[in-house]
Amino acid sequence: MLQFTAVFSSIWSLTGTPVLRYCVTWANGTGHCENALEAPNPLNFTIPHSVDPTTVRIEILNINSPDIILVDSLYYEGRICELIHPHLAINKVSRDTFEAETEVDVKDNTVDMDTRDNRAIEDASEELKATAETLGKPADFVACEALTCDFNHNHSCFYKLSGFGSTSPWMIGTSFVGNRHTGVQRLNEEDSNRLGFAYVGRDHVDESNEVFVMESPKFTISTDARLFFDVYLRSHSPRLKVCIDSFDDCPYESPKVSKHAFWILDNSVVLRKGVRKSQTEQLCF
Numbered sequence: 643m644l645q646f647t648a649v650f651s652s653i654w655s656l657t658g659t660p661v662l663r664y665c666v667t668w669a670n671g672t673g674h675c676e677n678a679l680e681a682p683n684p685l686n687f688t689i690p691h692s693v694d695p696t697t698v699r700i701e702i703l704n705i706n707s708p709d710i711i712l713v714d715s716l717y718y719e720g721r722i723c724e725l726i727h728p729h730l731a732i733n734k735v736s737r738d739t740f741e742a743e744t745e746v747d748v749k750d751n752t753v754d755m756d757t758r759d760n761r762a763i764e765d766a767s768e769e770l771k772a773t774a775e776t777l778g779k780p781a782d783f784v785a786c787e788a789l790t791c792d793f794n795h796n797h798s799c800f801y802k803l804s805g806f807g808s809t810s811p812w813m814i815g816t817s818f819v820g821n822r823h824t825g826v827q828r829l830n831e832e833d834s835n836r837l838g839f840a841y842v843g844r845d846h847v848d849e850s851n852e853v854f855v856m857e858s859p860k861f862t863i864s865t866d867a868r869l870f871f872d873v874y875l876r877s878h879s880p881r882l883k884v885c886i887d888s889f890d891d892c893p894y895e896s897p898k899v900s901k902h903a904f905w906i907l908d909n910s911v912v913l914r915k916g917v918r919k920s921q922t923e924q925l926c927f
Contacts, residue, residue, distance in 0.1 A: 654711070656708065662703075663677045668695075802859075805857025863915060867913045871910070872909065877899060
């Protein structure tokens with residue numbers, strides 16, 4: 643069962659005119675193609691959830707005679723099998739063991755072993771049910787994994803850096819961005835767990851009205867949840883919004899920049915049961 647997949651690829655060309663396009667085709671014959679926006683390598687895109695076989699095709703368009711195109715580092719990250727929590731898997735193995743042991747001894751005492759067999763299976767079933775209720779539903783585990791990203795490995799996990807409506811892509815950084823006074827600064831120089839970040843912005847005056855949309859993969863949740871994130875703001879013009887399902891529902895908008903604290907930690911938005919995706923939007927004026 644394909645839950646979510648992110649495909650990464652690097653591309654180089656002599657002229658810069660070729661365009662990379664990716665197409666996703668499902669078993670029922672339907673498909674979708676989209677051009678990848680210009681962005682630093684590696685380019686990435688997300689394949690939505692599907693329980694049927696899926697075909698991914700990468701095309702290079704607008705090739706001229708003098709062009710040489712190199713495609714490298716093509717790989718994907720995702721879950722292509724049904725998510726089974728290890729505790730549930732252990733309990734399932736234990737139940738199978740109970741059944742196998744009772745079958746071996748049935749010849750000695752059929753009545754007693756039938757009783758033992760039923761009791762063992764009932765006990766294992768109750769334990770399995772209790773564990774499942776404690777751990778929650780697999781779909782919720784998948785959603786948490788799909789939305790969690792520390793940006794530490796120089797990519798955006800399962801987030802699409804050029805989401806719907808974007809005119810320029812978000813970028814991934816792992817060190818200082820801009821000058822030492824007004825650029826993005828690390829919260830703690832000694833904290834190796836907070837190296838990466840997604841960012842947008844310019845190191846010069848810009849009035850281009852660019853729109854940057856970072857989009858999560860599609861997901862569903864069975865209970866209300868909360869999405870936490872940290873924000874770094876260093877200029878007055880940009881506005882950061884977090885939108886759910888559409889740009890009409892944006893429960894978070896960044897506050898005015900403060901000269902006393904540029905890092906705004908532990909921001910959060912509530913994800914209501916039944917939501918499908920979240921989007922982060924930043925407008926630069």
